[in-house]
Amino acid sequence: MRRKLVSGLLLGMLALGLALPVLSWAAGDPTGANTGTIADVSAATAGAPTLEEVAATAGHNKVAINMMWVLITGFLVMFMQAGFAMVETGLTRAKNVAHTMAMNFMVYPLGMLGFYVCGFALMFGGMGALGTMGGYAGLNQEFTLHLFGKDFGLFGMTGFCLSGHYDVAVFAMFLFQMVFMDTTATIPTGACAERWKYLAFFIYALFVGSVIYPIFGNWVWGGGWLATLGKNFALGHGHVDFAGSSVVHMTGGVIALVFGWLLGPRIGKYNKDGSINAIPGHNLPMAIIGTFILAFGWFGFNPGSSLAGTDLRIAVVAVNTMLASATGAVASTLWMWRVRGKKPDPSMMCNGMLAGLVAITAPCAFVNSISACLIGLISGVLVVEAAFFIERNLRIDDPVGAIAVHGVNGAWGCLALGLFADGTYGDGWNGVAGTVKGLFYGDSSQFIAQCVGVTANIIYVGAISFVIYKLIDKLVGHRADPAAEVHGLDVPEMGVPGYVGVKMDKFSETPLSR
Amino acid sequence: MKKIEAIIRPEKLAEVRAALEKVGFPGLHVCEVEGHGKQKGVVQQWRGDQYRVEMLPKVKLEIVVSDKDVKKIVQAIVETAKTGSVGDGKIFVSPVDEVIRIRTNESGESAL
Numbered sequence: 279m280r281r282k283l284v285s286g287l288l289l290g291m292l293a294l295g296l297a298l299p300v301l302s303w304a305a306g307d308p309t310g311a312n313t314g315t316i317a318d319v320s321a322a323t324a325g326a327p328t329l330e331e332v333a334a335t336a337g338h339n340k341v342a343i344n345m346m347w348v349l350i351t352g353f354l355v356m357f358m359q360a361g362f363a364m365v366e367t368g369l370t371r372a373k374n375v376a377h378t379m380a381m382n383f384m385v386y387p388l389g390m391l392g393f394y395v396c397g398f399a400l401m402f403g404g405m406g407a408l409g410t411m412g413g414y415a416g417l418n419q420e421f422t423l424h425l426f427g428k429d430f431g432l433f434g435m436t437g438f439c440l441s442g443h444y445d446v447a448v449f450a451m452f453l454f455q456m457v458f459m460d461t462t463a464t465i466p467t468g469a470c471a472e473r474w475k476y477l478a479f480f481i482y483a484l485f486v487g488s489v490i491y492p493i494f495g496n497w498v499w500g501g502g503w504l505a506t507l508g509k510n511f512a513l514g515h516g517h518v519d520f521a522g523s524s525v526v527h528m529t530g531g532v533i534a535l536v537f538g539w540l541l542g543p544r545i546g547k548y549n550k551d552g553s554i555n556a557i558p559g560h561n562l563p564m565a566i567i568g569t570f571i572l573a574f575g576w577f578g579f580n581p582g583s584s585l586a587g588t589d590l591r592i593a594v595v596a597v598n599t600m601l602a603s604a605t606g607a608v609a610s611t612l613w614m615w616r617v618r619g620k621k622p623d624p625s626m627m628c629n630g631m632l633a634g635l636v637a638i639t640a641p642c643a644f645v646n647s648i649s650a651c652l653i654g655l656i657s658g659v660l661v662v663e664a665a666f667f668i669e670r671n672l673r674i675d676d677p678v679g680a681i682a683v684h685g686v687n688g689a690w691g692c693l694a695l696g697l698f699a700d701g702t703y704g705d706g707w708n709g710v711a712g713t714v715k716g717l718f719y720g721d722s723s724q725f726i727a728q729c730v731g732v733t734a735n736i737i738y739v740g741a742i743s744f745v746i747y748k749l750i751d752k753l754v755g756h757r758a759d760p761a762a763e764v765h766g767l768d769v770p771e772m773g774v775p776g777y778v779g780v781k782m783d784k785f786s787e788t789p790l791s792r
Numbered sequence: 793m794k795k796i797e798a799i800i801r802p803e804k805l806a807e808v809r810a811a812l813e814k815v816g817f818p819g820l821h822v823c824e825v826e827g828h829g830k831q832k833g834v835v836q837q838w839r840g841d842q843y844r845v846e847m848l849p850k851v852k853l854e855i856v857v858s859d860k861d862v863k864k865i866v867q868a869i870v871e872t873a874k875t876g877s878v879g880d881g882k883i884f885v886s887p888v889d890e891v892i893r894i895r896t897n898e899s900g901e902s903a904l
């Protein structure tokens with residue numbers, strides 16, 4: 279049987295060999311040079327398009343390239359959810375893996391539904407024409423205050439459940455902006471890990487996508503008052519944030535700060551005498567792979583924010599993004615190794631790379647490569663110092679460094695744009711003529727606009743997070759039962775341990791408060 | 793009869809057992825233990841905070857032997873388990889009153 283099969287195979291191969299010269303290899307277009315010709319231009323008379331028909335195809339193709347770019351980079355950003363889940367779970371303890379993972383998992387669908395129902399409308403309902411994707415102009419209802427003879431846009435008012443905007447450009451925009459919102463949404467789950475009641479988290483996840491995130495987002499990206507600071511008050515191009523250092527990361531970081539502070543530290547983090555216990559995470563490989571996934575997703579996050587594959591500045595954006603991630607990682611590693619400690623701390627390496635990425639997110643399109651390196655370098659040191667300050671001075675227990683990475687470096691990224699923007703890009707940004715220039719390139723008013731944006735973020739996000747925290751606290755309470763926390767939240771909160779059948783090492787547990 | 797309890801580094805177990813094989817021993821009991829000596833564990837670092845891991849993993853060998861064999865067995869363990877760094881472990885020797893082989897009900901040295 280086996281012999282027959284083998285000899286059959288051999289015979290077949292021999293036949294194929296003999297046939298080779300007779301088989302034709304000339305058919306088709308192996309180099310691709312002749313695929314896509316005049317015949318592919320849609321025309322009433324095939325093969326003989328009119329000038330209008332050629333122009334229509336060119337326009338359609340340009341929008342198609344832009345829309346493909348928006349969708350594909352959006353898919354990349356969606357995958358960052360996996361990165362966040364792994365970083366946060368790797369840096370926390372084995373007894374809470376199911377709980378930490380389940381927060382990172384459900385924040386995606388819950389945040390999305392909140393954004394669908396009202397977040398998208400509040401954020402983009404008044405944005406005006408979707409310029410790079412065909413110019414759909416139906417998102418044109420902004421709630422505006424008139425003060426001192428100026429318009430202050432506060433939130434959009436159309437697009438709830440996408441109704442009334444059954445349009446491909448709007449749908450592409452929704453997908454892209456939805457995954458950005460979910461990046462914000464998943465940041466606080468790290469700062470609140472290992473002690474947050476799952477039900478309280480569940481309600482939070484609805485609020486973040488429907489209210490907290492979209493309002494500030496409207497002010498910067500939806501045509502709101504921070505975007506028009508330039509037009510109204512001659513402050514540069516208004517608050518400029520290319521891919522979301524403030525809109526996405528700082529918002530997540532400030533929520534994390536408020537929630538982490540109000541929630542209180544994990545049992546055992548601080549001793550009665552004021553000293554601090556380290557609470558080592560259980561899986562550094564998981565944290566490092568998660569960091570790589572995030573860095574990969576960032577190639578969607580930043581270059582995608584051009585909303586246009588035909589805007590070839592995306593090459594500069596992508597290179598700046600990777601350079602800042604490199605200098606951020608190197609700086610945090612060396613800073614821990616030589617200045618603040620004796621070893622190159624792996625978890626701070628991860629924080630450093632992410633800090634560089636967060637910081638370059640606002641300025642990535644506006645700075646040259648040296649500036650990008652410098653911005654990342656500073657963020658690597660900043661993230662370590664901020665993490666220490668938050669833990670030791672503010673005494674807020676942030677198990678994964680979310681506040682230092684996203685909050686502090688989000689602010690730094692916005693300010694860095696106001697310093698380093700080199701005036702090679704952004705002509706007409708936010709309706710202001712000329713390119714975007716920072717303080718070091720002659721426009722101090724741009725730096726002021728960045729400061730206003732950062733301050734507004736802290737005040738608005740800080741205040742609304744406080745109110746929503748208190749509201750949820752009244753409804754269901756935030757803090758998990760202390761006995762459950764000590765035991766590990768997996769079984770009491772989720773009903774199942776994350777690692778079934780694995781014996782935990784009781785000696786790796788940090789002792790309870792001394 | 794004496795009981796020899798040797799607490800050694802886990803990674804030394806195979807080597808020590810091989811050495812014991814050469815000098816000969818009646819039987820052996822091994823368990824994984826955790827403990828610390830006078831340095832009270834080791835210091836590690838997490839996100840810039842130092843912390844002490846107090847309990848270190850070790851392996852404990854227990855061998856009950858006749859008095860005359862104690863010396864060579866202890867010798868073999870010391871020779872193979874030693875690295876010269878702190879934490880090499882300890883050997884405790886204590887008297888044993890009685891040994892009984894369950895299958896035959898023999899007792900004393902012949903039951904070893």
Ligand SMILES: Nc1ncnc2c1ncn2[C@@H]1O[C@H](COP(=O)(O)OP(=O)(O)OP(=O)(O)O)[C@@H](O)[C@H]1O
Pocket residue numbers: 799825826827828829830831848850877878879880881882
């Ligand atoms: N006095 C003791 N009583 C019981 N067990 C001990 C004692 N001393 C050490 N051990 C056990 O032996 C293991 C190894 O001890 P270790 O070799 O570190 O002792 P030490 O006295 O600190 O010597 P060194 O200075 O060489 O480290 C400990 O982890 C513990 O399990």
Ligand SMILES: [Mg+2]
Pocket residue numbers: 828829830831832878879880
């Ligand atoms: Mg010792």
